[in-house]
Amino acid sequence: MDRPKQRGRGRPPKCIDGRLETRQALVRAGVVALTERGFALTGIDDVLTRVGVPKGSFYYYFASKEAFGAALIDSYATYFDRKLDRWLGDRRRPPLLRVRDFMDDARLGMARHGYRRGCLVGNLGQEMASLPESFRARLIEVLHGWQARLQRCLEEAREVGDLAADHDCAQLASFFWIGWEGAVLRAKLERRAAPLDCFAEGFLALLGMAGSVSEQSRFIQEE
């Protein structure tokens, strides 16, 4: 490859500490690999090659593949928490529309990457049988964080009367993430958005928002 060996792809250096920058580039490449192929099939050598870091220097940055994996989960969790805060915490929008906004955004994200990239947490959850046991509690914790964010948004909807008072927001939020991971898995398998739309439609029906797949979604589906 012609690209410089010490640099992440296409980004100019942003900090004076080259080590930190290299570490960040390794994490970025690792997260992409994990969303596409999961942990077991992600070779350290592939990640190093992709980033342009010489083979053998991996252990300068991470004590082990397990430590690397833990850093990738943390990085993805931070990224995804922010994404959820942005969509589900957007007080300019009615709470239930924020849920739809998040789903529309996720849909666009999957389409942008040709449905090759799924959810890092879902991928690792699926291959947990062969992963370091330390990952299990962390993955569950990350999912609970997502669940708490959705629960708060649904509670807001209930408070303003957009969601019937007898809905159990904790149960609904838990239900959402269980099913949404299934929808992401299926969209990867089918390489199309239909499973995301199907789950979105069913979930919104459960909230009492039947027939609420957004116009944006319909437009994208027809492309």
Added chain:
Amino acid sequence: MDRPKQRGRGRPPKCIDGRLETRQALVRAGVVALTERGFALTGIDDVLTRVGVPKGSFYYYFASKEAFGAALIDSYATYFDRKLDRWLGDRRRPPLLRVRDFMDDARLGMARHGYRRGCLVGNLGQEMASLPESFRARLIEVLHGWQARLQRCLEEAREVGDLAADHDCAQLASFFWIGWEGAVLRAKLERRAAPLDCFAEGFLALLGMAGSVSEQSRFIQEE
């Protein structure tokens, strides 16, 4: 290992053709491995060792690991189609209770194997990025078969008035399998039945059967 080298575990020979028996034993062991760890992490050597077939004789039975994988998908599909026909086609039971029966049975199955074994089709779907491309259409086809069976059961429920007339049974059946795969994934991650119960409860609510998690399920959960 002390066990006989040409025999599946713990089963007396059932047919006079030892080759067929060995092939079946390889398929059984392969299906277990795929429900636990997926395709990429299933080593042919491990399967041969488990069955007690000498290394090197694999290609006598299967042309390639891909051919073996295809045989495992077919075997699992046959097994699961029968299971669904048994539960969802049980005309002695009201149609919506059959759906609950299936979920209860799946729940027992996962508990019996310590939540280590998930769905072979879900596992392979998750790792599709690294699988032979020929598996994709077959996995989608298998899921559509499951969906058709559930759709028929839901249509029966609608015909007898147990499901409101405005329900779209095809959409509900599609929604179920998308979310159920997510629930199985999550139950494996958490090593407990709660995600299956949560999804079951939400799905039954969507059918208008709120609060319908069976007594049997509740009992198991408290154990």
